[in-house]
Amino acid sequence: MREFRGGIGEKSLEELGPGARLSWRDPLDPLSLARVAGWLAARPAASVRLHGRAVSQLPELAHALPEVLTIDAAGSNLLPPLRIGRVRSLEIAGMPDDLARVLDTFADVRALRLAARGEPLPPGALDGRELRVLDLSRVGAGPDLAALAGLTGLRSLRLYRLEGFTRLDGVERHGLLAELALAGLVGVDDLEPLARLPALAALELTGMWQLDLPAVSVLERLSRLSALSIDIGGRRKNVEVYRRLPLPRTGSFGRSGFAAA
Numbered sequence: 001m002r003e004f005r006g007g008i009g010e011k012s013l014e015e016l017g018p019g020a021r022l023s024w025r026d027p028l029d030p031l032s033l034a035r036v037a038g039w040l041a042a043r044p045a046a047s048v049r050l051h052g053r054a055v056s057q058l059p060e061l062a063h064a065l066p067e068v069l070t071i072d073a074a075g076s077n078l079l080p081p082l083r084i085g086r087v088r089s090l091e092i093a094g095m096p097d098d099l100a101r102v103l104d105t106f107a108d109v110r111a112l113r114l115a116a117r118g119e120p121l122p123p124g125a126l127d128g129r130e131l132r133v134l135d136l137s138r139v140g141a142g143p144d145l146a147a148l149a150g151l152t153g154l155r156s157l158r159l160y161r162l163e164g165f166t167r168l169d170g171v172e173r174h175g176l177l178a179e180l181a182l183a184g185l186v187g188v189d190d191l192e193p194l195a196r197l198p199a200l201a202a203l204e205l206t207g208m209w210q211l212d213l214p215a216v217s218v219l220e221r222l223s224r225l226s227a228l229s230i231d232i233g234g235r236r237k238n239v240e241v242y243r244r245l246p247l248p249r250t251g252s253f254g255r256s257g258f259a260a261a
Contacts, residue, residue: 001049008032013039018046023070025051033057037064049091050075058084069106073116076102083107095119095139103129111156114139118163121147136162145170152176158204160184172196179250183207191218202227202250209233216241227251
């Protein structure tokens with residue numbers, strides 16, 4: 001990632017590869033902004049990360065934005081009311097004051113990463129979204145998956161250390177789900193709902209040391225499962241699961257889905 005501070009010269013951009021990630025915090029001067037827009041327009045594999053007040057310049061970049069964009073929650077509050085196309089994968093650091101408005105701005109988004117700091121997911125914020133990939137980190141999403149009920153088109157889902165999350169009830173609504181990563185969900189002790197996911201092919205269970213071998217026996221009934229990564233604490237447990245299910249390890253979540261969603 002290349003972090004810019006102050007003006008951006010043409011030479012600085014020419015040195016970057018076509019898949020580079022550009023980042024800046026303070027608003028750029030008009031000439032630098034025009035240079036960045038031109039550079040991005042010719043490099044669809046690039047990505048952008050905007051902090052703070054830099055988010056206010058999104059309208060000037062809207063015509064040239066790549067498919068992958070990262071913004072922070074504080075900056076998202078500076079977004080004017082408009083619709084920005086092109087962006088397919090959106091990462092938000094923190095919880096915006098009005099998440100629904102931010103998602104309305106980026107209506108073409110099909111992959112969303114939301115990394116909060118324990119703040120609750122606003123009721124209804126994800127309703128009606130055509131998401132294919134969702135990554136929720138440290139979000140207060142309630143005790144189960146009710147907040148995701150309307151996202152029936154999900155193919156990939158990652159849940160990491162969700163505040164107050166204790167049950168996988170409702171996962172059956174996501175019948176197209178092919179990739180699932182559950183990490184640090186220490187309140188979950190029943191994996192039986194996973195048996196109701198007919199398309200599940202890749203599964204990650206990490207940092208869930210409360211699970212014992214009987215709890216993970218349901219994995220043996222997942223007929224489509226073809227990749228597995230597991231860390232449920234204690235070498236003996238992990239080795240035994242892999243002995244029963246000698247499957248290839250999964251890659252990092254979203255490697256095949258997030259940027260391409």
